[in-house]
Protein backbone atom coordinates (compact mmCIF):
# COMPACT_ATOMS: atom_id res chain seq x y z
CA UNK A 450 0.00 0.00 0.00
CA UNK A 451 1.31 3.44 -0.88
CA UNK A 452 2.02 5.74 2.05
CA UNK A 453 1.25 9.44 1.99
CA UNK A 454 4.97 10.07 2.26
CA UNK A 455 5.52 7.89 -0.80
CA UNK A 456 2.98 9.89 -2.78
CA UNK A 457 4.64 13.17 -1.79
CA UNK A 458 8.05 11.83 -2.76
CA UNK A 459 6.70 10.67 -6.11
CA UNK A 460 5.16 14.07 -6.80
CA UNK A 461 8.46 15.76 -5.93
CA UNK A 462 10.24 13.54 -8.42
CA UNK A 463 7.62 14.37 -11.06
CA UNK A 464 8.05 18.09 -10.38
CA UNK A 465 11.79 17.77 -10.75
CA UNK A 466 11.34 15.94 -14.03
CA UNK A 467 8.95 18.64 -15.28
CA UNK A 468 11.26 21.44 -14.19
CA UNK A 469 14.17 19.82 -15.95
CA UNK A 470 12.28 18.91 -19.10
CA UNK A 471 14.91 17.31 -21.26
CA UNK A 472 15.68 18.29 -24.83
CA UNK A 473 15.65 15.75 -27.65
CA UNK A 474 19.45 16.09 -27.88
CA UNK A 475 19.72 15.18 -24.21
CA UNK A 476 17.39 12.18 -24.57
CA UNK A 477 19.20 11.03 -27.74
CA UNK A 478 22.58 11.27 -26.00
CA UNK A 479 21.27 9.14 -23.12
CA UNK A 480 19.95 6.55 -25.56
CA UNK A 481 23.28 6.41 -27.40
CA UNK A 482 25.21 6.05 -24.15
CA UNK A 483 23.05 3.13 -22.97
CA UNK A 484 23.26 1.45 -26.39
CA UNK A 485 27.04 1.88 -26.50
CA UNK A 486 27.33 0.22 -23.09
CA UNK A 487 25.12 -2.62 -24.33
CA UNK A 488 27.28 -3.11 -27.45
CA UNK A 489 30.40 -3.24 -25.30
CA UNK A 490 28.75 -5.78 -23.03
CA UNK A 491 27.82 -8.02 -25.99
CA UNK A 492 31.31 -7.65 -27.48
CA UNK A 493 32.68 -8.81 -24.14
CA UNK A 494 30.54 -11.93 -24.26
CA UNK A 495 27.49 -10.60 -22.41
CA UNK A 496 24.02 -11.85 -23.17
CA UNK A 497 22.02 -10.42 -26.07
CA UNK A 498 18.78 -8.76 -25.05
CA UNK A 499 15.52 -9.32 -26.88
CA UNK A 500 13.18 -7.46 -24.55
CA UNK A 501 12.93 -3.79 -23.58
CA UNK A 502 14.76 -2.40 -20.59
CA UNK A 503 12.16 -1.72 -17.93
CA UNK A 504 14.39 0.79 -16.18
CA UNK A 505 15.30 2.94 -19.19
CA UNK A 506 16.01 6.52 -18.14
CA UNK A 507 15.28 8.21 -21.52
CA UNK A 508 11.70 6.89 -21.23
CA UNK A 509 11.02 9.45 -18.51
CA UNK A 510 7.34 8.77 -18.01
CA UNK A 511 8.03 5.11 -17.17
CA UNK A 512 10.54 5.80 -14.41
CA UNK A 513 8.01 5.81 -11.60
CA UNK A 514 5.72 3.10 -12.92
CA UNK A 515 7.87 0.33 -14.33
CA UNK A 516 8.02 -2.92 -12.34
CA UNK A 517 10.85 -2.86 -9.81
CA UNK A 518 10.28 -6.25 -8.23
CA UNK A 519 10.37 -9.72 -9.68
CA UNK A 520 7.11 -10.68 -11.29
CA UNK A 521 5.08 -13.36 -9.56
CA UNK A 522 3.50 -16.20 -11.43
CA UNK A 523 -0.18 -16.50 -10.69
CA UNK A 524 -1.98 -19.79 -10.61
CA UNK A 525 -3.83 -19.80 -13.92
CA UNK A 526 -6.30 -22.42 -12.84
CA UNK A 527 -7.48 -20.23 -9.98
CA UNK A 528 -7.58 -17.05 -12.06
CA UNK A 529 -9.49 -18.68 -14.86
CA UNK A 530 -12.33 -19.70 -12.61
CA UNK A 531 -13.62 -16.13 -12.74
CA UNK A 532 -11.64 -14.37 -15.47
CA UNK A 533 -13.26 -13.09 -18.66
CA UNK A 534 -13.18 -15.31 -21.70
CA UNK A 535 -14.17 -14.89 -25.31
CA UNK A 536 -15.90 -17.18 -27.72
CA UNK A 537 -14.61 -17.34 -31.28
CA UNK A 538 -18.13 -16.82 -32.52
CA UNK A 539 -18.16 -13.46 -30.72
CA UNK A 540 -15.60 -11.96 -33.12
CA UNK A 541 -17.12 -11.06 -36.47
CA UNK A 542 -14.79 -11.16 -39.51
CA UNK A 543 -15.72 -7.54 -40.34
CA UNK A 544 -14.21 -6.39 -37.03
CA UNK A 545 -10.80 -6.60 -38.70
CA UNK A 546 -11.87 -3.81 -41.07
CA UNK A 547 -11.32 -0.49 -39.29
CA UNK A 548 -12.52 1.51 -42.29
CA UNK A 549 -16.23 0.54 -42.17
CA UNK A 550 -17.20 1.35 -38.60
CA UNK A 551 -19.01 4.59 -39.45
CA UNK A 552 -21.14 6.06 -42.21
CA UNK A 553 -18.26 7.46 -44.27
CA UNK A 554 -14.72 6.55 -45.29
CA UNK A 555 -11.99 7.57 -42.86
CA UNK A 556 -9.36 10.00 -44.17
CA UNK A 557 -5.81 8.87 -44.83
CA UNK A 558 -3.79 6.18 -46.53
CA UNK A 559 -5.71 2.88 -46.62
CA UNK A 560 -3.43 -0.03 -45.67
CA UNK A 561 -3.63 -3.79 -45.35
CA UNK A 562 -1.61 -5.29 -42.47
CA UNK A 563 -1.18 -9.02 -42.82
CA UNK A 564 0.99 -11.56 -41.06
CA UNK A 565 1.17 -14.74 -39.05
CA UNK A 566 1.40 -15.50 -35.36
CA UNK A 567 4.05 -18.16 -34.78
CA UNK A 568 5.58 -19.92 -31.81
CA UNK A 569 9.31 -20.18 -31.25
CA UNK A 570 9.56 -23.23 -33.49
CA UNK A 571 7.81 -21.54 -36.39
CA UNK A 572 4.53 -23.33 -35.85
CA UNK A 573 1.32 -21.34 -36.49
CA UNK A 574 -0.63 -20.17 -33.46
CA UNK A 575 -4.24 -20.61 -34.53
CA UNK A 576 -7.49 -19.28 -33.04
CA UNK A 577 -5.58 -16.43 -31.43
CA UNK A 578 -7.52 -13.27 -30.58
CA UNK A 579 -5.63 -10.21 -31.84
CA UNK A 580 -6.83 -6.76 -30.85
CA UNK A 581 -5.41 -3.55 -32.34
CA UNK A 582 -5.76 0.13 -31.50
CA UNK A 583 -4.17 3.14 -33.12
CA UNK A 584 -4.27 6.87 -33.79
CA UNK A 585 -5.96 8.20 -36.91
CA UNK A 586 -4.11 9.51 -39.97
CA UNK A 587 -3.55 12.84 -38.21
CA UNK A 588 -1.95 11.15 -35.20
CA UNK A 589 -4.97 11.63 -32.92
CA UNK A 590 -6.52 9.01 -30.65
CA UNK A 591 -10.23 9.09 -30.02
CA UNK A 592 -9.84 8.93 -26.23
CA UNK A 593 -10.11 11.97 -23.96
CA UNK A 594 -6.54 11.87 -22.70
CA UNK A 595 -5.31 12.73 -26.17
CA UNK A 596 -5.77 16.49 -26.39
CA UNK A 597 -3.16 17.50 -28.95
CA UNK A 598 -4.54 19.82 -31.63
CA UNK A 599 -4.94 17.36 -34.49
CA UNK A 600 -8.39 16.60 -35.88
CA UNK A 601 -10.54 13.69 -34.75
CA UNK A 602 -11.85 11.74 -37.73
CA UNK A 603 -15.58 11.09 -37.19
CA UNK A 604 -15.26 8.06 -39.47
CA UNK A 605 -12.41 6.40 -37.61
CA UNK A 606 -12.40 4.93 -34.11
CA UNK A 607 -9.10 3.06 -34.43
CA UNK A 608 -9.89 -0.30 -32.83
CA UNK A 609 -10.31 -3.74 -34.38
CA UNK A 610 -10.15 -7.47 -33.67
CA UNK A 611 -9.36 -10.64 -35.57
CA UNK A 612 -8.89 -14.35 -34.89
CA UNK A 613 -5.91 -16.10 -36.46
CA UNK A 614 -6.64 -18.80 -39.02
CA UNK A 615 -5.39 -22.39 -39.06
CA UNK A 616 -2.08 -21.18 -40.54
CA UNK A 617 -1.73 -18.53 -37.83
CA UNK A 618 -2.57 -15.76 -40.29
CA UNK A 619 -4.36 -12.52 -39.58
CA UNK A 620 -5.27 -9.44 -41.62
CA UNK A 621 -6.48 -5.94 -40.84
CA UNK A 622 -7.71 -3.26 -43.23
CA UNK A 623 -7.11 0.13 -41.69
CA UNK A 624 -5.67 3.64 -42.17
CA UNK A 625 -1.99 4.38 -41.73
CA UNK A 626 -1.67 6.16 -38.37
CA UNK A 627 0.19 9.45 -38.08
CA UNK A 628 3.00 10.22 -35.63
CA UNK A 629 1.93 12.13 -32.53
CA UNK A 630 3.50 14.26 -29.80
CA UNK A 631 3.73 13.09 -26.19
CA UNK A 632 5.00 14.56 -22.96
CA UNK A 633 8.13 12.50 -22.32
CA UNK A 634 10.43 15.44 -23.08
CA UNK A 635 10.37 18.69 -25.02
CA UNK A 636 9.18 18.21 -28.62
CA UNK A 637 8.83 14.44 -28.19
CA UNK A 638 7.09 12.57 -31.03
CA UNK A 639 6.20 8.90 -31.32
CA UNK A 640 6.88 7.13 -34.62
CA UNK A 641 3.67 5.96 -36.30
CA UNK A 642 2.60 2.65 -34.78
CA UNK A 643 -0.27 0.24 -34.27
CA UNK A 644 -0.77 -1.33 -30.83
CA UNK A 645 -1.30 -5.08 -30.86
CA UNK A 646 -2.68 -7.23 -28.05
CA UNK A 647 -2.51 -11.00 -28.22
CA UNK A 648 -4.94 -12.62 -25.88
CA UNK A 649 -3.28 -16.03 -25.70
CA UNK A 650 -5.20 -19.21 -25.16
CA UNK A 651 -5.84 -18.21 -21.55
CA UNK A 652 -6.58 -14.86 -19.95
CA UNK A 653 -3.27 -14.96 -18.08
CA UNK A 654 -1.23 -15.08 -21.32
CA UNK A 655 -2.25 -11.68 -22.71
CA UNK A 656 0.66 -9.81 -24.28
CA UNK A 657 0.91 -6.35 -25.81
CA UNK A 658 3.30 -4.91 -28.37
CA UNK A 659 3.55 -2.29 -31.12
CA UNK A 660 4.07 -2.50 -34.87
CA UNK A 661 5.98 0.23 -36.70
CA UNK A 662 6.35 1.26 -40.35
CA UNK A 663 9.61 0.96 -42.30
CA UNK A 664 11.85 3.99 -42.72
CA UNK A 665 10.27 6.16 -40.03
CA UNK A 666 12.60 9.14 -39.32
CA UNK A 667 11.46 9.19 -35.67
CA UNK A 668 12.87 5.75 -34.77
CA UNK A 669 16.22 7.07 -33.58
CA UNK A 670 14.56 9.68 -31.39
CA UNK A 671 11.95 7.53 -29.67
CA UNK A 672 12.82 6.27 -26.17
CA UNK A 673 10.09 3.60 -26.24
CA UNK A 674 11.36 2.05 -29.48
CA UNK A 675 14.95 2.48 -28.34
CA UNK A 676 14.32 0.91 -24.92
CA UNK A 677 15.04 -2.33 -26.78
CA UNK A 678 18.81 -2.11 -26.84
CA UNK A 679 19.43 -4.79 -29.45
CA UNK A 680 19.00 -3.53 -33.05
CA UNK A 681 17.83 -6.89 -34.38
CA UNK A 682 15.14 -7.11 -31.71
CA UNK A 683 14.03 -3.55 -32.54
CA UNK A 684 13.86 -4.36 -36.25
CA UNK A 685 11.41 -7.16 -35.53
CA UNK A 686 8.82 -4.55 -34.54
CA UNK A 687 8.94 -2.97 -38.00
CA UNK A 688 6.55 -4.27 -40.64
CA UNK A 689 7.83 -4.83 -44.18
CA UNK A 690 6.23 -3.09 -47.13
CA UNK A 691 4.99 -5.95 -49.33
CA UNK A 692 3.83 -5.19 -52.85
CA UNK A 693 2.19 -8.60 -53.14
CA UNK A 694 -0.17 -7.50 -50.35
CA UNK A 695 -0.76 -4.08 -51.91
CA UNK A 696 -4.12 -4.15 -53.63
CA UNK A 697 -4.65 -2.54 -57.05
CA UNK A 698 -6.24 0.91 -56.76
CA UNK A 699 -7.24 0.15 -53.17
CA UNK A 700 -4.60 -0.09 -50.42
CA UNK A 701 -0.87 -0.43 -49.77
CA UNK A 702 0.25 -3.64 -48.02
CA UNK A 703 2.46 -4.46 -45.06
CA UNK A 704 3.57 -7.79 -43.66
CA UNK A 705 4.31 -8.34 -39.99
CA UNK A 706 4.79 -11.71 -38.31
CA UNK A 707 4.60 -12.06 -34.54
CA UNK A 708 6.75 -14.68 -32.83
CA UNK A 709 5.57 -15.53 -29.33
CA UNK A 710 8.62 -17.31 -27.92
CA UNK A 711 12.19 -18.34 -28.70
CA UNK A 712 15.18 -16.16 -29.60
CA UNK A 713 13.24 -14.37 -32.37
CA UNK A 714 10.30 -13.47 -30.21
CA UNK A 715 8.62 -10.13 -30.69
CA UNK A 716 9.08 -7.63 -27.90
CA UNK A 717 6.04 -7.52 -25.62
CA UNK A 718 5.21 -4.69 -23.24
CA UNK A 719 4.75 -5.31 -19.54
CA UNK A 720 1.99 -2.71 -19.55
CA UNK A 721 0.48 -0.27 -22.03
CA UNK A 722 2.94 2.26 -23.34
CA UNK A 723 1.99 5.66 -24.70
Ligand SMILES: [Fe+2]
Pocket residue numbers: 584642644722723
Ligand atom coordinates in the same frame (compact mmCIF):
# COMPACT_ATOMS: atom_id res chain seq x y z
FE1 LIG B 1 0.21 4.78 -29.27
